[in-house]
Structure formats: C-alpha cells, structure tokens
Amino acid sequence: MTGKRILLVDDEPHVIRVLKLALDAAGYSTDEACNGCQALEKIRGNPPDLLITDIDMPQMSGRDLCDRIAEEMPGRSFGIYVLSARAEDELRRWSQGIGNLDFLEKPVSIRRLLARLKEYFSNDDSGGERQCRQVR
C-alpha cells in the first residue's frame, strides 16, 4: 500500500493539511488541489490511485469534477471518495451514475478512513475487485 498516490481536493486548506499529514504518516503519497479544475488537470496528467474530494467548491464543484471524470475516463481504475456534509438521497442517486464512488460523511474519522483505505488497496494488491465503501 505504500506509495499509493491519493489526490486530495478541497477548498478548505485546513482539511487538506490535516488529511495530508494523516495520509503521509500512513505511508501514502498525496497530492492536492483546491478546486475541481485544478484536480481535473492533475488527473489528466497523472491519474491517482484514489481521489478524495469535497463537494462544495468554487469554480468547479466536486460533483462537476466527478461528472467530467466519468465522461472523459469511462474505464478509470481509481475510486472516488466524496466528502459531504450529508449524503442525501438525490446525491446517492447521482453517485450510482458515476460508479466506484462512495461518501465520506463529515466529520470524518481519520482512524476509520485509514482502515477503509487499507481495505480498499488490499483488494487492489490481491487482484480483487476494488470498490469504495462508505466511511463514517
């Protein structure tokens, strides 16, 4: 799992900062973007192993970012976790159209997130199906 690259997208610098600290300490390689546009550029250049993005962001929201990814990269291999205040029904219906996407409901528990990521990437290493699972 060491060396797996995770792209963090959030307009809140403090969120990026603390997630980066936690994931770096756990051995992941992290990259960051403060909105959807920046993130899309980085994904096009070098797709990450996992994307963690906020929903409510200026310029391009997390939802628009996911739509663009689904449109441009139909056969993508990386999963997406979406940070959201509330995973409403409407948002869940939308996520089904994206695929391999789940939610991280705020406030996020670092411990549970790391456990989730470990499980996610262990499936990858064993050649099993990699699917995002919701972390609370």
Place this chain on the structure above:
Amino acid sequence: MPLSRLASAWRKERLGLTMIVASLAVIAITVLLLFRYQQRSEENNIQSQGASLVRILTRIPYARFVPETGKAGILSILQQIRGTSDLAYLEIVDAGGRVVEEIAGNDVVVPAASLPTEPAGWVGQRRLVMPGSNRKMIEFHAPLFEHDQLAGYVRLGYLQPVVGPRPDQLEFVASFALPIFLLTPLFYLLLRREVRPVREVNTRLDTLMGGNGLAGSVELAASAELQDFMERFNRFIDASQHRIGELEEDRTQLETSAKLLGYRRSRVESVLQSFPEAVLVLDESGTVSLANARVGQLLDVSNRDIVGKKPVEWCKDPGIIAFLSGQGGRRSHGYHSDALEYTPGSLPGRTFAISPYPLFSPQDTAEPPGTLVVFRDITAEKLARDSSGEFVAHVSHELKTPLNVLAMYSEMLQGAEGGREQFRIEAANIIHDEVERLALLINNILSITKIETGSISIERKRVKLRDLLEDTFNACARGGQEKHIDFQLDLPHEISPVALDKDLIRIAVNNLLTNAIKYSDEHGMVRMAVEETERTVRVSVRDKGIGISPEEQEKIFDKFYRSQNEEVSRRSGHGLGLALAREIIQLHHGTLTVNSAPGEGSEFVIEFDKEAELLRRAV
C-alpha cells in the same frame, strides 16, 4: 230591427230556431218523397194499363173499330167504361195513316205521329209532347188486322203524371205536416227547460275560469238524473276549489323558496367572486357549476365557456384536465391534500397548487354533491420552502466543515502526531481559528434568522456613532496585525446624531472590516472613513485587496454565496457576513453598496439618513 238584436236573439234561441227549421225541412223532404212515390206509382199503373189494353185491342178485327152509321163504335164504348181516367186519347188510323176514329179528352190535342211500317215496330210505346202545351204523354200503339192483313193501328195516349200536390192531396199533406210543426216548439220548450242547469254550470265555469272563485254550489230545480249529475258536479267543483287553494299555497311557498335559494346562490357566487384565489365547483358529473372570474384569467379562457361544461371542453392543459376529470365522481371523506402544481403559460415563474375539497350535503354525508377546486398561488411558499431547504443544506455544510477540521485535528493529536511539538502548536492555532469561525458562523446564523423571522427587536437609540465606529475599528485592527495591514481611520470630530441599534450596527461594521482584512494581502491597507452630507451620514470601508468582479457584486450579498474566485476560496468564509450586514443596514432604513474592481480592492459604503431627515420624512 237592428241587426244586433237579431244576432242576440239568434245566440239565445239558436237551438229552438234550428229545431223549427229542421222540422220544416223534414216536412218538406217527406212530402216531396211522397209525391215522387205517388208519381212513380201512377206511371207504373199507366204502363200496366196501357200495355194490357192495347194488347186486347189488337186482337179485335179492324172493321169492328169502324162504327156503322148511327151506331157507337168500340172506342165510344171504351170511353164510357173508363170515364175520366188518365186516358187522354184513343185513335184508330188505317194502314195509310189516316185517322179513322178518334176520341180525346177535354183540352187534349192528339199529337200527330207516324207509325212504324216494319212488323217489329208495330207494337210499342213512346213518349210524346202534346202540341201547344208541353204536357208529356205516353203513347201505346199496336196493329189492327182484317183477314190477317194489316188494316190499321190503334193509338192509346195517357197524360204523364206530374210531381206536386193536387188539390185533393192538400188535406193529407196538412194533416201530416201540422202535428209535426206544432210538436217542434213543444219539444224545444221541454228541452230548454232541461238544459237550463247546464247553462248555469257553464256560467259558473266561466266565472271559475275567469279567476273569480266560486260563491257556492249550483241550486237548480231539475230532473232526477240531472239533479244527480249536478250534485256530483257541485262536489267536483268544491274539491277542485279546495285543490286549487292548496296548489296556490304550494306555489306561493315554492316562489318564496325559489327567491330564497336565488338570494343564497347569489351570496355564494359573490363570496366565490370575492375569493382571493381562483375557485370553481364541480358537480357529481364533473361539470363546472360555479367559477369565479379568476379561474378564467388564470387559465386564459372566458368564464362563459367554463360554467356548465366539463373541463375537457374548455381547458387547454392536459394535466389539469386529467386532474379535474378525476374529481367529479370522487367519493372522498374529509378534506385531503392531493394537489396538482401548475405553472400557467401566461404567468411564467408563478406556481399554483390546484387542490380539490369534496363538498358535503347535510342530508347525505355519504355522497359528496360535488368538489370545490381552489387554485392557490404558492409561488412565495415554494420559494420559501426551496430557500429554506437550501438554507439548511448550507448551514449543515458550513457547520460541518469546521467541525470536520476540529474532529480530524483532535484525532491526530491523540495519535502519534500529537507527540510532535510543532504539530501541537499548529493544531492549537487551527482549532482556535475554527472555533472562532464556528462561533462567528453561529452568531451570524442566529442574527440573520432573527432578522428574517422578525423575532429580533431593534433597539434604536441615539448613539455616539463616532465612538461606536472607533471601538469596532480598533478591535478589528488588533485581529489583523499578523498581516501587517495599514489600518487608517478617518473620522470627523463631530458626527450628527443617528438613531441606531448599536449592537447590530457593530456586527455589520465588524463584518465589513473582517472581510476587508480577510481579502487583503499582507502589508495591505484597510481604511474606514465617515462623511456627512446635508441629509445623510456615509460610512465607508475600503481595502486594496483582491477586489470583486462586476458580475459578482450583487451576488455577494446573497446568503452563503462564495465567490468563484480562486483567491477568495483560499480564504475561509461562510458567505453570511455581507448578507447579514445588508439585512442590518436595511433594518435601519439605510443602504449598503459596493464599489470594486478585480485587483484594485473594494469599497463598501453604508449610508444612513440623519435623525432630522427621518423626522422630516415621518412628518
């Protein structure tokens, strides 16, 4: 005699006169038929007598008809035997046609006539006219022989009987006609006496038909049968009079009820017309029985085309047709809230809720006699509902974002990272910032909610604006020292009195100053100044920060609006500060405006009316 009297007499006695005329006609016809019968009878006698006599005479030898001198011939003998019968003449002619012997009655002229020479025509009869008088005659003729040789002819002439009375018949006619003629008036008088009650009844019926009512029963002396009829008739009249009275009473009650119903209906219609919403009533069959004018305006159709018709006949919207068509025969109990949302084409942006309410009859609560349909304008309600949902979503997001940071940092502090001095200091600062952010957010949410719900009580007092602004400015300046910003305060020595709620104004000014500091770069400048005009006090907060694009300058006062500018999004904010500031300034009847350009900074300007100006406007 005047014609009018004749006409009157005819009207009164037409029955009697008709009977007299009829009896005379009967007498005349009877006598005429009698005479005709008599004439035919006499003619038959002549035929019989003439035929038989001429057959007898033809058997007598011709010579016997020629009288010897001094002796009477057969004709003379025959004349004596028959006397003055209808026989007009007897004549013997020889074979050459010369008259040999002739006997004729008085005033009878024997018509000359040739006799047939052919044997087939020797015996026969014929009709002749007596010369000089046009009297019709019947002649019988036959041949006479002498030694089996035709020697002459015999001619018997009879006067043809005429129709009409003869003097000897006058007595018979009189004895026949007189009784009939005399009995006729008698019958008439008797009949008139019997018919008189019927006339009285007619008079009463005329009175009844004329609407004058009945004064009493008919009292008449009449025959037993007619008396029985009259008694029955009187009972019928009494029953009719009673029934008519009842019907009159019923009619009066019905008219009163109809007027009352009409009055109530007009009241109901006026209530419907005055109703602030569009309203219509469907009957059990789904036909519109009532509709106020607003329905027509809303659905863009004339009200005349609505009432008395089913929605499918006048409504253009298929959704409404389907919805209303399902309401007519609906058996629903109690009020229900099934409503159809409708946006009319003529009013884009407006939303109406079409709600059906079953009508109930006090007599039959099981079968609703119809449905009341109300078209309610829910535009404001819907907007409020939507914005309320958005507000909750925004608040949830804005509260959970700092909470998320707090949760993650506190969790990190509990772990291995917590052992690092540098991380602990960083975490402490971030937690402090996020707590302040949360507190400010909660205060702003509470304040803005109070203002919007009207639950805040504004305490407007004459305040020393100079001191208020100075205190607020200095407090903010202390918080912005880290960025080495050049804080400038330009206040006049005296500011005219302004009536304000100083706590609320402090929040508004604080939000403007906080924003100016947040969006200024290090070593930037924040300046607050006050200027007075004749009527207003003008407070401006200026910075040289990142500025705001023209497109965003109005949006920044919307709740939870965050600029799309990347520079802005890097700085924490919840999008409530400016919205709250504007709400507070507007609560004081002031204005809050912005002048800005990207890269050149922004100037927010508060403008209050002076106290004197407020008083002047109030007067």
